[in-house]
Structure formats: structure tokens, C-alpha cells
Amino acid sequence: MPDPTSVQLGEYETAVLEPDQLTPRDIDRLHALQARGCLDLIPDRTGWRLKADATVGVLLLDRVRVVISPKFAIPGEQLMSWLAYALGTPVPATARRWATGPDGYADLVASALLEECERLLREGLRRDYVCRRRVEPVLRGRLDVVAQTTRRYGQLDQLHVRTFDRETDIWDNRVLGSAIKAALGLTSSPDLARALHGIASAFPQAPTPSAAVRALDRSHYTRLNARYRPAHTWARLLLCGGGVTDLLSDHGTTADGLLLPMPALWEAVVRRLGTEAVSPYGGHAVLGGSGIGITVRGDLGNISAFRPDLLLSLPGHDEAPSTLLPIDAKYKRYDCHGVSAADVHQLLTYSCGYAAADAPGAVIVHPQPGSHARRTLQVCGPRGVLGVIHVLGINTHATPEQATAWIGSVLR
Structure with a gap:
């Protein structure tokens, strides 16, 4: 069987496919991914137009290998560092050897899994x-x-x-064997494939990939298997087809691939950034803050709710009580254009619902390559100031630790 044709595009870009490049099964799988907001498949006079959303990674179809590369905001050499930061796992050494080829992202995740599995083999697999x-x-x-x-x-x-x-035929090792098998189908590097083949026999496999995912969902880490946590983190990415922790769940989509939704990654980054940034100054994230919603009742249909991505409790000065600060992550280039009216309305709602009445405020955090930036939007009405929105641009060329220190100095 011939190798599938490689189709390359970036975030928000469109590729044209010939009618015979997609099988009926491919069309069904792409429509399932379209329902999840990963991409758009549009019929065209000459075939199909495939448009990527804010998603990067690799998608393997019957006749086509679709490669979606990061277009802006997080550069290739930093993507793995930010991904590891969002997942709360150690940055793999492979993050310093970014593959500049079109399949670099998928190969790097497979390399991260390989690195952790080799470490476990050196230490001895758990029995x-x-x-x-x-x-x-x-x-x-x-x-x-x-x-x-x-x-x-x-x-x-x-x-x-x-x-x-x-x-060694236990679930801790079986999920890694299944993930190695999945990585072999995604990688395009002969050296990486050879290394994965070399360790595949050392790890037993689960009966099915879904069984391995269910085992990961049931996993509880103790001192006996805590060293498996990083390897299981990368294994989950490969077995679930992408995502940050549980941000992508299995909805029956059978397309093989590794797709990472960039807005979900950015939300996870901002939640950790904000929590760690204010901790040294006595602030903390409100537990269950995202579940405390501003609800709308009385309308037709279901009750709607507004929930910020992160809700911080900041200590007051002197005897003043602590204040709440809602933060929303926006995966948008707000360093190149103004904040949209819809986002202004959303943040004003957050400021009215959570912030102090005498100082309503909220924060937008967006990615900005090259430098940190801060600006303040003041929303005024006939009776005065309605709210203040702080727009913070995080330098994605910097390390997460540098970004944490900067955002802490701003929010302090």
C-alpha cells in the first residue's frame, strides 16, 4: 500500500483536496472532528476544502496525512516547553531539540514518551x-x-x-505499550521509529487503546508508581489524540492522529501562570472558581452561565479585605488589533459579578511573541467608569518561569 500523501497547512489556513483523496470513511471522521471544532470540511467544485481551526498536530487518514503546524503565538522551539508546563510534567530533553520538519510536534511528543520509557527501563519496570x-x-x-x-x-x-x-504485565506498563504502538503510526522520523521499535517489546500492551485510556482514568499514584506519572502524561496525549489532561475526551472519533487545540492549551497555561504568579504575594486561586458562574435565568431554553477561566483571590492592603480578580485566557493576537466588543462585554460581566463594586476590574491574558506587554482599557458610561480591563500579553518566546515572574509583578 503506498504511503499517504502529505498535506501541510497552518492554523486557520485552508488546503484543497482532490475528490479521490478522501474515502467515505475519511469524510465521516473529518465530519466528527468538525463537530468538535477542530477543523472544517467544505465541499468544493473541484473536490474538498479543508480548513484548520486553532489546532496543530498530525491527522492520519486513509490516503492523506494532514500536518497542521503552529502559525503564530507559540513558536515551534517553545511549544513543548509550554505544553509540559500546562501538563505539569517535567520538560523533556527533546524540547531542546525541536525538529524543524513539518511533523516536529508529533515527533516530539513521541520522543518525550520514548525518553520517559527509556528512563523506566533503566530503573527497572514496576512488577x-x-x-x-x-x-x-x-x-x-x-x-x-x-x-x-x-x-x-x-x-x-x-x-x-x-x-x-x-x-511486568500490569496496567502501569500496558498503557505505555499501547502508547508506543500509537506513536509508531504517527512518527515520520526513521531514527525515532527505530528507537520506538527497540523498546516496544519490553512493554506489554492493553487489549485495545480504549482499554488503556480507561486504565489511565482509573490510575492512582502512590510511592510505588509515582515515577510513572510523566510517562503516563505523554501516553495520554498519544492515546487520546491530543489535548491537555482531560480537555479532549473520547467522543467516538476514530481518526488516528495527534491534534492539540491551542485555545485549550493556552487556558491551561494561564490557569497555572496566574496561580503560581500570585502565590508568593499571598494570593491564591479560588477552588472551584470556574464552577462559580454568573447565571442567566428566565429566558427560553436552558439556563446560561458565564465562568471565568481563572478566579484569583488577592490580599488587601493593611486591614482591607481580599478582592476577587477574574482572568480570561484569549488565544488571539491582541497585540496586533483591538479587543473585540464581545470580549469587552464578557469581561465587564465578570468584573461586575466578581470584583469589588468600588473598583470593578478584570484581566485578559493573550499570547504575544517577542515581548511582554500591558495596556489598560477603561470602559465609561454616562455616569462614570463601568470597569477597567487589563490586557496582558505574555511573551511566548520566553520560558514559562520568566512569564510567571512578570505576571506576578503586574498582578501584585
């Missing part, structure tokens, strides 16, 4: 007691009385036993 049912000439473990009676009819030349041996 646990596994129950096995087998037939032995001598008694080992426990005799299976029911099987011995119904299958051997009292004969003792062969014994049905249940043994408990310490093996």
Missing part, C-alpha cells in the same frame, strides 16, 4: 502480583478445585492451579 490460571504437573499456588473436578474428573496427573507471580 506486581498477577493471577494466572494454568495446568501444571505439580502443585504451584492454589489448586482450582472447581476446574480440577469438572475438567479432570478427579485425575491428578495434571493440576489446574492459580499462581501469583510478580510480572
